[in-house]
Amino acid sequence: MPKFMIWIAALAALIALPHGLSFSQQEILVFLTINVLLVASYRLLTLTGEWSLGHVVIMGVGAYTSALLTKKFGVFVPVSMLMGGVAAALIAVLLSFPLFRMKGFYFLIGSFAAGEIIRLLWKRFRDPFGGAKGIKGIDPMPDFSIGFYQFDFFEPTSYYYFAGFIVIICLWILWRIEKSPVGLTFHAVHWQDKLAQASGVNVRAYRTLAFAIASGFAGISGALLAHYVGTINPNAFDIDLMVFVLTWAIVGGTATFYGPILGCVVLTVINEIVLRELGLEQMRPLIYGAIMILSILFLPNGLESLVQKATQKRAGNGAAQRSPAE
């Protein structure tokens, strides 16, 4: 039961968290929540061994879809968010046909090119997508009440609870997938695709599946962002944000489920709280670059390796401990 208590305590802390923060920090907290889903979905893709540079654009697909559905067709907002995720997953399935002819580095560059094509389409076609200025005045999430709490979505705290609820559900699903035989097959495809094939695994189908699921959840995170900010444009989903996602994943480490999330939270706290307090936020790319190089040099297995070490020590003199493989 103590494990259960830890989860309850963590949940209580997450609920109490915004009340100790300033208004601008509460806003950052909302973005952080959304980014956690983005980076966690990215990890599912890296399970099959592929690193994409188009993930943020896929997130944008979810944002644009959800925004347009509410604006043009008056779809109820939470439903449109789900549709945003579905659209992102479908686009990923389409992209998989050209992209999964490639592997490794070529896939990386191919995914970047595919993402840029989508972004340029948003810029070029002003009719549905609003061109370079994007879409403004996106319907916010309608307010509602659940009895003891009144959701007012002009308050970041309310949106934080709403987004947090959705993100936790999404993380739970991602976790279930990773710990299932499907997740094991993703690992198998990553480490030895030939042996996986010889065991009857349709490698191409599994790579597409991972890409589609990761993209679907990225789409949901994009939709969450669109209905919070109220305006989206093609430049919000450019390579800059993608580099941040990569940095979070690399600094956090991708061997565990929580690694990238840890990277995202720690770097956001460093960035938004510490740097902003010191008035250094203009130097963000410089400092992010330095952190990334330092972590690759001194912490090659990411922040997660620190957590692993700490929990192993606490496990102490239990069963035979094996040192983590180098």
Add this chain to the structure above:
Amino acid sequence: MTNFLEVKNLTMRFGGLTAVDSLSFKVEHGTIHGLIGPNGAGKTTTFNMISGFYTPTEGQVLLRGEDISGLHMHEVARRGVVRTFQHSTLFAELTVLENALVGTHMPFRPNIFAAIIGWDKEDRHGAEARAKEALEFFGLDGLLDEKAGDLSHGHQRALGMAVAYASHPDVILLDEPFTGMNPEETRQMMDLMERLKADGITILIVEHDMQAIMGLCDNITCMSFGKFLAEGGPTEIRNHPAVIEAYLGGARHVA
């Protein structure tokens, strides 16, 4: 009556090089069949065509009369023909049990929706039971939580076969299973193969180690320079003049 596994006029050309030249042979159900020949004879190429790794330029691979040449490797595997690889190709980062669980992919096909909701408990238990059964068969049941990459060479080889065995195959294709093994390990491996055969599994081996092959196989096909050379039982092959010439005759390299 249709033959169990038949290779018909199989030909593979890489550019101008003909690696395998209209090779034909039959594998009887429930036997251990060896495919031998000097280096560069095209054994591994033949093997890769049967397992779906290569698409043959010409000719057919027939399984129970069905043409399986040109299918993808996973489609060939789903028809019951499972291969192992040269060297120790394993999921080195995963544990021994997880390796065997990947092998159960075909009998217990994962379903993502059932996995999220938690309705695949029976399948997961079934897969784990099958994986453990396969590991026990190869004497690896004491090493479930070891990383596959940390195992000894002999154990890695056995695990490679356990992964194949876990999928309930009809035919196992073994690519040089005795390479780099000492005589003791070779003898143990031969025992395991006899047990697989007793389990009703047909085995096709590509191998250099003549002693192991002669002691193990019911039938042997010998090829040289991509062509069919001779076929028969171990004694027949050992005394076949063309085989002796291919291995020992002239200044040619001895395998």
